[in-house]
Amino acid sequence: MLLRTFLRIFVFVLLVVGIYAYVGQLVPQFEEHPPKKKVITAQTGRKELVAIGQELLRGKGGCLICHKDSETGNTRGPDLRQAAVHAPTRRPGLDGEAYLLESLRDPEAFLVEGYPKMMSSALKPPANLTPAEVKAVVAYLQSLGGVEVSTVVTEDDAAQSQRAAKAVHRGRALMDQHACTGCHKVEGEGGDAAPDLTRVAERHPPAELLRKLNDPAAWTAPGFDAGIMPSFAEIPEGDRQEIVAYLAGLSGIAYSATGAASPWSHEGVRLGMIILIANILMLTALAWARRRERREVT
Amino acid sequence: MVRWTFALALGLWLAVFATLRLFIIPPAPVSVLTIYMTLVTVAILLFVMANEARWQGFLAPPRAVFAGRVSRPVQVTVLAGLPILVGFVAHLRLTPTWDAPFEPRVVHPQPPSSFTIQGRRIELAALTNPLRSDPAALDQRIAEGKTIYYRNCFFCHGDALAGDGPFAQVFRPLPANFRDVGTISMLQESFVFWRVATGGPGLPKGATPWHSAMPVWQQFLAEEEIWKAILFIYAGSGSTPRTWEEGTADVNRH
């Protein structure tokens, strides 16, 4: 009786669900795909380049946090609407395009009067633009200023960009945060007490770097003393991963920061211990209670 | 009464069918008619089922036919007629009419978060009609918008803003009827601005941009002119743009 009823009802469930699914087939069917990501190549047209540059300015580049490209916006940095117009006169020997490129790649080479030294190279974090993307931004700045868009993406830019696109930028900030750069130099910044890490990933694969962070005694670079570097096993695993990913990226090695990152890594262990102890305590308490109970019965 | 349940149910069904078929003008499309008749069928059946006496009364005539308690000619008619009816309906449904394939169309397409007009990027979420800020000049602006409308828009959207201009009949979808409560009055001006500025080619795929004859007006009109025209279509059609409470439009911006 139970089974028969079950089968009857199961058929009923299938029937009702089937009707709903059928109606679902009757409505118009179409898939919507996300917009295609724009890849800059040497063939990218000028108009498109300008559009991509504009997108970068407000998106990935984060330029508008300080600059403005319209009436409203931030004024921590110079107004970008006039950037291309003033560019040819800024630095003797550099034409407009060259100046704009330089000001993005190496902002400290020339400071516009009245603005402090605060921008980091667009090629580096936090903007972390690729060489081709820098050109796209220049193209946008030129079109914004109303001068002729002269910048051209070369095959070389595009190739470099492909390599650079793999870099991960949060790692750098984390290295500062966890004081790695106190001793190590990376990308030309940091202390000299320990090896320059800019190209370290060329010599050591990510797994080894991770091991070194967890257990500094694992290996030591030749020419340096062992036992100086502290263990970083206590910092979140996700952070270690990010740092390694960043270092790998500097050497053009693809490594995802999220490789083995687990949000459970440390809290998980700690919590597990607490739960384990709680369980054991409870178990003991119960055993004691049962014994008492048995004693009472007898 | 219970004795006649079956006949009443059948009669009711036929009556509803005839009514929907004959008295809706212009005729309701088959898709709608199918929805309606399915619902009516279900409703009648459920109603009959919802009372035991009614249900037994309803079942009695078909039971009598199948159990052979009625005269032979009636049995034969029903038993032969039903398959023929099924076959006939199936034939009707299967015969291809070679009507144009239905192309689903999203009526109010999803706007992008930002779009480019005349080389300038515009964030849609924070966009408002700049010309409304000066109420004193509003009438003047509307009058200017009217001129723009009649030099550009009325060929499709019509003198009366009812989507029935001299070119309107050429296009499917028909040009929007601004007097219809389902069009501009339920949209924010920023949405209308996006539609006007980017036209048919600016529509997402679900709204079949290849059909829309709406020109890309930013090619012909300045930004302010578009706003003026928008002022006019609201004023001219007697509608107001949809608005949200103050201060909530930019919640998702930081």
Place this chain on the structure above:
Amino acid sequence: MSTVIERLLMVATLVAFPVAVAAEVSMEPVPPTPVAAKPEAGQKLYRTHCIQCHGPSGAGDGPAADRVYPRPRDFTLALFKIRSTPSGQVPTDHDLFRVISEGLPGTTMPAWKKVLSEEERWQLVHHIKTFDTMGVFADEPAKERIVIGQPPQVTAELVEKGRGIYEAKKCWQCHGRMGRGDGPSAEGMKDDWGHPIRPVNLTKSWRFRGGDRLEDIFRTFTTGLTGTPMPSFADTLPEAADRWALAAFVKSLSRPQRTSQVLRAQRHVGEIPDQPDDPLWEQVEFVDFPLAGQIILEPRWFTPAHDVITARAFYNDRETALLVEWDDGSHDDGGNGPSPLDRVTVQFPLEDPAALDGEKPYFVLGDPKHGVELWEWSGDGRLERRHAHGAERMEPVAVGSLRAQGRYRDGQYRVIFRRSLTGEKGEAGFAPGRFTPMAFHLRDGRHGEEGLKMALSAWSDLLLIPETPWTVHIVPVLLALLTLAGELWLVRRMRRSAPLSV
């Protein structure tokens, strides 16, 4: 009642004065205007609804005036085409009211009855009369109007009689043999304002300014059209019956429009007729595709000459043939000087529609992503084929298997396009059962149309009707048998248990 009396009166008039009053048309006094003028209201309404075309001073010079065709009426001269008053007189208030209410077909003047109340329309009538700089309305108001009476029953004889009159009264000199406005005198006409004007195409009754009811056509013959070369025939055709006959004939020249989203091509066994006049074409279902001005791409064209193109199609094992026809009062084949050629273009997607996944190229000349193919036939008989990805990217390609045969006769073009079913190598062909998007462009050289100045249609579909699938016949039978089996099973079950339940 009143019509009976009118008729009696008319008959009485005709009988009483058979010859002497031959030129007289029966008249009746103008009925009083039902609504008194409220100048302020009229002014406000005019400013709201009319000023954009007719201008602030009623001179037909509103901001939209130069973009509409024909140009808006200039009220300052008090010349109005559509009247029920004798030639040379101002129209009655009722005439103006009717035009405001019903609009002027074939122009951009809409029917205001959809928007404005009767009271409001009367106010506009009053207001329009205030623009009259000549003071005609004040000095010589209309006192009488013609009696139109009841139209006769339209019979074949009546139409035939009308045809005779059409011939005899040389209507064809302007309107053409077939009424398509292509008569020998059609060229070079001007209206009273000096603007060039063409005789109306009588086969497009939906464009008759005064309306296309028999009474409307009759009225036009009787009163003429002020300001145009169309005279009153009240004198030339004194008998009302003759004018009714002529009206019936003119009306018979037009057929109702038949629009559809799909042009269906029937399968034809044997050769497809390659002459546009082959009688076989008359047996094929035709579809009228309405056209609009091209106002999407620069240069925009608000005043297209053509408003419709008619198409029909056939196919056989090897090829598809498409016949398009349209009326054009002037034949521009390159022989008349500077005027550009008349041209027709058929547009198809470049890619196989099945591969487009529901997408289509943009309906005006495609887009960079999806191109279109254009078949273009010019008035001089030349055929070209192009590929376009938008107006900027258009390149000529070899004609391939495409053939065209066209002719111009009696104010009408007929062009056949024929192409092999498969199309050229690597191109999308036609396949039975598949909907192929199709659009038309039409250019009238005399009207100055060339390039993007053209009339165009939206996408419609060309369908080669395939053979009916066999399932249509088999499945219903199967379903019927299945139902029967179910019934028999029920019968058996019920009858077995019947003794128990009884």
Place this chain on the structure above:
Amino acid sequence: MGVDGGVPASGPWLVRTITGVWKGVFKVSVMLAMTYLAAQLLSAALPAADYRSLPLLGNRTAVWIVAELHLMFAAFVLGVPIFALITEIIGMATRERRYDDLAREFTRLLAMAYTLTAVLGCVLLVLFLALYPKFTTYMSSIFKPTWLLYLVLIFGEVIVAYLYWYTWDALQGARKRWHILIGLLVNLWGTALLFVADAWVTFMMSPAGIDEANNPTSLWAAATNLTWMPINIHRLLANVAFGGAIAAAYAAFRFLAADSDEERARFDWMGYVGSFIAIGAFIPLPFAGYWLGREIYQFSEQMGVSMMGGGFSWLWILQAMIIGSLFFAANVYLWLGMGRIPGGERYTRFQVPMMLVLTLGFLVWATPRSIIATGAEMAAMGGSHHPFLGLFGVMAAKNTAVNLMILTTFLSFMLYRRGNRVPTVSWTLAGKAAQSLAILIAAGVVVGYGVYSYFVPSIVRIGFSLYQVAAVLVAMAVFVAIDIPLLKGAREIGVIRWGAIPERAQYALFFLAISFTWLMGLMGYIRSGIRQYWHIYGRVADESANAYTMTHGDATLIVSSIVVVFFLLVSAVFAMALRDGRKV
């Protein structure tokens, strides 16, 4: 009655209780440990990537199915305690033993259902970590504190829920109120769980509390984002409705499988109580839905348009169909129920007008705004909107229709309530007249505003739906307020013959449960789908191959499969409970 893991009436129950509770805690600990292990092993074994892909099903479908099943079971385990507590309180108030038994019977299901919910939750977590490592890491960087809170809440919930079950017999009679207090705690704890989990979901829809570079700035802002509270309320109500519907379906199953009249009577009654609670919670649900929709529009008009007007608009047709069918089923069930009430036949004549209103309401409700039509039909209509039927396609008509349908269903309930009772108070006639008047006025207000809203701009129109709802609610309140004194000391025509109901009625209950479940699946899809190709709307894009929005047909197929699997799993839960119950 069941005793396994249950409680003997006397003896040292405290030890048993603690043993039982500990069992639950242990189970959850083991599961978490397994999850932790699995996540660690998988991340170590799999190559580094932003996304990994699952063969066969694909990432999205796998996560979708597991998440939806987890959600349905979670809804069940959150809904059942509310349901149980309500019935227990009714039992205490009416001193009817059967209510207490009913509450107990369902609480027994909880243990098993908790386990399943937790297993599904763990699988979901492992899936997230394994398939979307980057995204999961990001979420954890924002929400880590809440995850810990969540863990604490899970343990808390398990402890109080087991306590609730094991102390059932011990805390009877005078101590009942303490048991009710524990029941309240279960629900508070459960609600807190729901609220925490909702924070993550709603953050993905309407992110807040992060800066331009997506770094967290305020956990509080991130958790209490714009759509958080509406979703909380919406889900809470839906959980009650869902719990009731599943309870009713269980009763229907037992009714159909019963082999004695006694059993049938018991389960008939149980099904009635379940459906009553389900429909009671269902009626305010659309209003919570409106609120949610409004907040979505407030957050991003784009998202709102994509939900109501864009591609997803077609799915609302399905939703309309299901909700209409739910009204049909609820009324038919009540009418069939009248058959077991002596004197119920007095109200049969009201069924005709009620069915008429329901059907007309449903017809309006189902009329599409943009009609699917062939070219010829389109030409005849002069566009994709029908000049006459188009009037029914807009929100104003739908609101009016649904309010009338709610009113009708309410009336069905009230007539059912009074089925075998004849009021004896002196003011009977006046009372009845006042009640009819209240209903008529409400209907008038609803229809009046419905018609009037065609003539006003949309901003005003939106306000009207509030008046309509208010009118309906007031009418309901007035009706009930009169009804209670009216029926005080009423004469009873006869006793309700529980069990004397056709089997069809039980299928109606099943229909309610299936439709609720399917509707949950569909709404879940819409809620999640309107994010389109974003993990976190407008902030973190989904860059996997699965980022596209699938066709509605595929989506409904997946929803259907989930519903079927859910019913199989629920059957398993019930079957085990049944087996346990029969063992003794």
